[in-house]
Amino acid sequence: MYPNSIEKLIECFRKLPSVGRKTAERYAMALVEMNKDEAREFAQAVLEVTDKIKYCSICGHLTEKELCSICEDENRDHNTICVVQNPKDVLAIERIGLYKGVYHVLHGAISTTRGILPEDINIESLLKRINDDTKEIILATNSTIEGDTTALYLSKILKNYPHVFVTRLASGLPTGGNLDYVDDVTLIRALQGRIKQ
Ligand SMILES: [Zn+2]
Incomplete structure (x- = not known):
């Protein structure tokens, strides 16, 4: 059994996705071995994220301001909306650099x-x-049952x-796969070959 303060830290790390007891222990011990300045910087970064990060008031993506950088961008096509489950999906589609519309983040799935x-x-x-100018809504939720x-x-x-x-990303995405x-390459194909619903 570790001292209480370390146990508490281990419990904190265990709340993160895919972190089991062993990994949480490793992370906690790494923090214990940090010097005070490093540890303070770490703690401050955690606090700053919870203080500063909010959801864009239009699309629900992560931002530090009222609107996210995508909703703010006048060069994007605001009449094409790609609907995704999570902010991570926005980043995945942005990474391929093909999509010029805007997003809507559902924050979950039915x-x-x-x-x-x-x-x-x-x-x-x-x-x-949705208004009179809205042209297309791309349903880019994960290819899972939900x-x-x-x-x-x-x-x-x-x-x-x-x-x-209304379109849905083309099949070819691995079933059960998160975006x-x-x-x-698969994502580009799925986006280019999207199917009318
Ligand atoms: Zn936004």
């Missing part, structure tokens, strides 16, 4: 098994964004906006 309903994710704000359920739900609702062209794990 899940019958986990009891996540349409009203629990950012769908209402998506519908509010992602597919969400895409199906959205494509039904979006039928109420007949002027909007941010897909390699660039």
